[in-house]
Amino acid sequence: MRRVAPVLALALTITGALAAPKAAKPAEDAPSPALKQRIAALALKQVDFGSVSLLPVRFDGSRLAGPIEDGGRTIYCVSSRMSGRTFGKPERPKAVMRYAADRLEVIDDDEVCTGHRSQPFPELDALGNAR
Secondary structure: OOOHHHHHHHHHHHHHHHHOOOOOOOHHHOOOHHHHHHHHHHHHOOHHHOOOOOOOOEEEEEEEEEEEEEOOEEEEEEEEEEEOOOOOOOEOOEEEEEEEOOEEEEEOOHHHHOOOOOEEOHHHHHHHHHO
16 A cells, blocks of 8 residues: 555656646747737738728728748738728738838738738727727
8 A cells, every 4th residue: 555655646746747738838929019019000001901092991800920930031911801992791901021120021922821820910900990
């Protein structure tokens, strides 16, 4: 019986360690609130996001994917549902941005965004609907 107690304690410790939740992603991967505001502002300057529309547009369900490391560059992908320019079905604008040396630049590379997990992007909805 004395030999069973240490083995039982070891088994319970190992089982508990395996069942413990995995650590969350480090917060450093998430873009800062200031960077999110800059991404939203740059997206809204794009024609696809209604920058030159004479009709007022509304944004809903905006999403942000990133940062995505792709060949030594950091990429952010923005998508949204925009209504107002067409009657009926909302448009689905998308923008891909490269972040390097504290600068954001819109690039033409939609393929890099496929298959990456995105998160809600309320900053774009709020900024776009306020104008």
